[in-house]
Amino acid sequence: MKMKGKNILELEFIIEVIVYFIIVIKILFLLTSIGHLILSHTRHQNDKIIEADKKFLGWKSKIEFIFTILMSCLLIFIFTPWYDNTHFMTTEMKFLFYLFGFILILSADWSVVLPKTSIGEVVQYSMN
Numbered sequence: 001m002k003m004k005g006k007n008i009l010e011l012e013f014i015i016e017v018i019v020y021f022i023i024v025i026k027i028l029f030l031l032t033s034i035g036h037l038i039l040s041h042t043r044h045q046n047d048k049i050i051e052a053d054k055k056f057l058g059w060k061s062k063i064e065f066i067f068t069i070l071m072s073c074l075l076i077f078i079f080t081p082w083y084d085n086t087h088f089m090t091t092e093m094k095f096l097f098y099l100f101g102f103i104l105i106l107s108a109d110w111s112v113v114l115p116k117t118s119i120g121e122v123v124q125y126s127m128n
Helices: 011-040 047-078 091-106 119-127
Strands: none
Touching (some): 011 047, 011 091, 047 091
């Protein structure tokens, strides 16, 4: 089976598809985050808005979980100690790993080391 000159069973093609799937997942995460932000800051809250906001939060959590699992699998594959797979590293992967680091830092449970403090409060305090 070939697709645009590439064998769809080749490892390089499979990795490329996974990377683009991760990018789509990240875009969906951003859309659900924006939807939640808009709905949670709506002035006139009613039952429909509250219900829609809960759905956005649910999907946001599921999409974040999928993203974390896929990125972790990609990290495991690229940096496995038995084979040198770093030649599969593309610019897109480097950017995804870069974003993944920030996402893990921002989504960490900061209350473990900074009781009763969120990352937003830490950022706001450091800017003052």
